[in-house]
Amino acid sequence: MCGFYVSNIESPIDSLSNILDRHLAFRGPDYQSEIIFINGWQIYHSRLAIIDLDSSAQQPIINKDGSFLIFNGEILNFHKLGKKYFNRNYSSDTWLLNDLIVNDALILEELDGFFSFVFVDSNGKLKYAARDSFGVKPLFSYSSGDVIAFCSEPYVLAKNFKCEVSKKSLKEYRLFRYPIISGSYFTEVEQVQPGTCYVSGEYFNAASYFREQEGEFSYDEFKDGIVSGIESRLVSDARIGLLLSKGVDSNLIQNISKIDTLYSAGFPGDDDFEFLKSKDITGLRLCEITPEQFIESFEYLVKIRGEPLSVPNEVLLYILAKKAKDDGVRVLLSGEGADEFFAGYDKIFTWSLGLDEFNIEQFVNLYAYDDLTYESSIYTDLLNIFHNVKDLSAFDQVRWFFIRYHMPVLFRRLDFSLMAAGVEGREPLANMHVFSAAVKARPEQLMYESLGKLPMRKFLSEFMGKEFAFEEKIGFPVDLTKIFKEKELGNYDIWFSKNLELLQWS
Numbered sequence: 001m002c003g004f005y006v007s008n009i010e011s012p013i014d015s016l017s018n019i020l021d022r023h024l025a026f027r028g029p030d031y032q033s034e035i036i037f038i039n040g041w042q043i044y045h046s047r048l049a050i051i052d053l054d055s056s057a058q059q060p061i062i063n064k065d066g067s068f069l070i071f072n073g074e075i076l077n078f079h080k081l082g083k084k085y086f087n088r089n090y091s092s093d094t095w096l097l098n099d100l101i102v103n104d105a106l107i108l109e110e111l112d113g114f115f116s117f118v119f120v121d122s123n124g125k126l127k128y129a130a131r132d133s134f135g136v137k138p139l140f141s142y143s144s145g146d147v148i149a150f151c152s153e154p155y156v157l158a159k160n161f162k163c164e165v166s167k168k169s170l171k172e173y174r175l176f177r178y179p180i181i182s183g184s185y186f187t188e189v190e191q192v193q194p195g196t197c198y199v200s201g202e203y204f205n206a207a208s209y210f211r212e213q214e215g216e217f218s219y220d221e222f223k224d225g226i227v228s229g230i231e232s233r234l235v236s237d238a239r240i241g242l243l244l245s246k247g248v249d250s251n252l253i254q255n256i257s258k259i260d261t262l263y264s265a266g267f268p269g270d271d272d273f274e275f276l277k278s279k280d281i282t283g284l285r286l287c288e289i290t291p292e293q294f295i296e297s298f299e300y301l302v303k304i305r306g307e308p309l310s311v312p313n314e315v316l317l318y319i320l321a322k323k324a325k326d327d328g329v330r331v332l333l334s335g336e337g338a339d340e341f342f343a344g345y346d347k348i349f350t351w352s353l354g355l356d357e358f359n360i361e362q363f364v365n366l367y368a369y370d371d372l373t374y375e376s377s378i379y380t381d382l383l384n385i386f387h388n389v390k391d392l393s394a395f396d397q398v399r400w401f402f403i404r405y406h407m408p409v410l411f412r413r414l415d416f417s418l419m420a421a422g423v424e425g426r427e428p429l430a431n432m433h434v435f436s437a438a439v440k441a442r443p444e445q446l447m448y449e450s451l452g453k454l455p456m457r458k459f460l461s462e463f464m465g466k467e468f469a470f471e472e473k474i475g476f477p478v479d480l481t482k483i484f485k486e487k488e489l490g491n492y493d494i495w496f497s498k499n500l501e502l503l504q505w506s
């Protein structure tokens with residue numbers, strides 16, 4: 001788990017070192033390389049050591065022929081792939097990935113993990129700039145003329161290449177809390193899309209799984225997928241903990257994984273926080289947040305990120321991750337992905353159940369946080385997005401949208417908030433182990449009356465009983481009116497204005 005910057009500019013940029021120190025080095029507290037010039041490229045890497053803690057796994061990896069790899073993430077089945085292709089026992093997933101590429105043996109679909117990486121060959125030609133299937137790890141690009149650059153943090157590219165804030169992205173922020181369509185807040189800075197290699201194009205398409213699914217949904221296959229997904233995310237040479245709430249997802253992870261180092265945060269009176277406080281849960285560390293602590297952490301996060309935070313809970317995640325790091329925990333598991341895979345957004349999925357045909361206007365009214373005029377370019381973009389999956393049922397169109405566009409935003413929140421504290425976030429419920437089973441489920445196998453995630457609830461009830469598993473969850477509201485002492489504005493308007501005020505964005 002790391003951060004990196006790669007560009008084909010051979011000459012030094014005076015301000016780059018300071019930009020990297022302020023806005024990228026935080027992603028790798030264990031080691032920061034210098035800016036290295038090689039084969040027509042300049043590269044930088046900051047490392048958080050999780051797999052193979054030895055210094056021999058530090059990056060970039062530069063091969064004898066001048067080719068190099070720079071990598072962020074984890075390839076969790078690296079032992080298996082090392083045996084399959086080289087009959088070797090690898091201790092480093094980074095070296096395994098490098099050897100697969102060098103030997104032309106890499107098949108991106110075989111990688112079980114979460115990653116973004118760039119590989120440049122011995123001739124200085126970009127061979128790979130790839131991102132994992134569901135967009136767990138970030139990868140942003142800048143391109144202008146012959147210049148190309150990649151980075152784990154978009155603000156580094158924006159500041160280095162003097163990109164302006166996109167007005168359209170601010171409209172998306174107001175609507176969706178993140179520029180889900182534009183991909184970044186800055187002109188000329190884009191996301192490498194999930195399941196895509198910048199050089200060779202898309203290698204994973206979630207919609208095709210909805211179209212081409214084979215066989216019926218199997219509850220036993222689903223359970224096996226959940227267990228395999230969780231077990232795969234326990235591969236680590238560093239200590240692992242779990243973010244626990246009152247919800248289905250984290251409690252199912254805890255009961256299967258048996259992780260006994262647990263974390264939760266909240267304000268006095270919060271439903272989840274008070275519930276967990278009232279229980280005698282072994283290994284649970286509770287972090288009660290004060291308004292002063294929230295504001296201090298919020299301002300720090302916006303400063304190093306250089307763009308708005310999506311939701312107030314990012315601040316709570318950061319505070320929790322700092323506590324975990326102080327305890328020696330370097331990896332935290334979280335339940336992202338279950339709502340998207342298993343129809344967990346009850347209001348929207350219940351609406352979509354009754355439709356013979358998908359209705360974009362009704363969807364926008366349910367999904368967006370602000371009014372969207374039908375004449376806007378954002379509305380046109382959404383029309384085009386859903387047009388690509390018009391052959392799917394309304395229910396599956398919504399599932400696909402949440403997986404393809406909404407879920408990566410959740411990963412961005414988790415990744416940044418935890419990495420800012422020097423901790424890796426992992427998603428044991430959002431991977432191919434789980435997705436390949438979930439995609440086969442029909443609406444009646446996912447919804448129970450107006451509640452989604454029926455298979456998840458059924459599985460959890462085996463551990464904690466039906467009453468707990470089928471309780472409707474409130475969520476994680478943060479009352480910003482009390483934190484910022486604002487009474488004239490509502491929660492969302494306070495959040496929107498405070499972020500832009502800190503950034504001095506109009």
